[in-house]
Amino acid sequence: MTASTFLLRRLPLCAQTSRLSRTSYPAFTTLQQGRSHSHIRPSASLYSTKAVDLDQTNKPYYITTPIFYVNAVPHIGHLHSAVLADTFKRFHEMKGRKAIMSTGTDEHGLKIQQAAAQAGMKEIELCDKVSKRFQDLFDAANISYTTYIRTTEPRHAVAVKEIWDQLLARGYIYKGHHEGWYSVSDEAFYPSTHVEEKISEKTGEKYHISIETGKEVEWTTEENYKFRLSAFTDKLTEWLDNNPAAILPKSRHLEVQGWLKDGLSDLSVSRPRSRLTWGIPIPGDDSHVMYVWMDALTNYLTVTGYPWKDMSDSQKAVCGWPADAQVVGKDILRFHAVYWPAFLMAADLAVPKRIVAHAHWTQGKMKMSKSVGNVVDPFTAIQEFGTDTIRFYLMNDGGLVDDADYSSELVAGRYKKLLAGQLGNLLNRSTSVALNPSAKVPKQPSADNVHPDDKALHEKLEALPGLVDEAMANYRTTHATQAIFDMIAEANANFTHCEPWKLVKDPASHDRLQTVLWYAMESTRLATLLLQPIMPTKTAEILDQLDIRKDERSWEHARLGLGWSKDSESRKIRTGTPMFPQIKLNK
């Protein structure tokens, strides 16, 4: 087989068609002819949906955050991506699956090069400093990542070289001429139809911005390497048509399908070294540096040990790829839902199972960002309200679909009303010495003969795990917390309605008191168990107070009546310092 027929066979049908229907691809042909393809392994299918052709039953749940640019220190919006991923990692662990989570920093590209120059620092010094700041934040926020990846690490360069070699060998990279508008801030090229002319109020000079992001763009014309993205329009469409939940929320899935309808253009994947020095050189051509998004997206594979060369089959089976969920902000959806799966398909690797795009945190209704100058410092917020309160607020108020406006008053409001006023109140009631002086677990009432007053609560408790499970399966933390606090509100209302402070005075009402207390405790236990992924520290303290053992805190115990079923007589309920004390706002 000649090199060209080999390459032709390896191209997908759509790519073959486009190749055959056009008269020539001069740069493409020249480049391919200069390369040897002897190292390419033929594969059974062009786009297998498996990372490695192995039984993946032991595969851990693998969730990723985007890697964060180090041109600026973290803000609360960045923390949101990390808390969201951490919540799902913990949720899957609670369900008994091994889970891995990656996060880290995106350290190459023009944006970082320019930020370092502005700060009068070497690029790597800036990267070290800001990357450490992100790590400190994730420690402060109790983010249980398993890998922290920096794109300046040698292991990452290995993965990037491999993916480049694979794409080149499969005929998806060619050298070409590129003209277009480039935004350094977005690190992206835009076609003229996506660009608008503006006039500066200050200087009266004309400038151009990207309509999509509002970021300034500059006209660029250069020789660079291009990725044959156009060959993947059909394949990506097919993937999204066949996997209607590949991108969450649904509106984003539809949006990406819409982008594909117009067909895709090829993508520049390198910049000349004369423009960009801070990046990974193109293998075999030092005069070009890899496009930062291609470099950055590959981090998700680096984390799994890609190219998996020295791994045994069993190690490969548990490496993590394909990711089960990739959390991204909606602003970087195109990179993750179009470019990234196309690179993977081109390299014959599996695409991620799910992309979860969240909405933005705004302040004054503007997206929080350094350039607008409206950022909230997450360290200050954590210091003021505590880690779990901030985690709760982000997961309770920051959704997938609608942007949310951050306000300290609202954080305080959620704390006061929901955490202290509802959960804390129910806990206090459950552990009240006045009502339960023996501090024993009350007798569990029969589920066959529920008291009419407890019926509504009983039903809510029965339904709650299912509701939370469904919300979490759809990556809707806001729906999960809504269901949990809806149940807690019912538990508190029922407690008030049953007036246990009267029952305690009447020996004839002893059994009824036990039942009322049991429902309050069981409601607290269930709510707390289900809140663990969001508020890992506070919930552990509450469960300790309720004398719930460590091995009784998993998903299988999140069922009505499965709390203290074993040796409940020997348990001791503890009252402690108030779980949610009054807080004072800094301002």
Ligand code: MSP
């Ligand atoms: N470096 C790229 C991602 C590369 S991933 C291969 C990047 N970095 S970023 O630092 O700008 O953004 C990282 C994440 O933070 C993104 O998910 C982004 O959406 C999120 N957020 C940045 N500002 C945000 C808000 N104001 N609100 C919520 N999340 C936002 O993009």
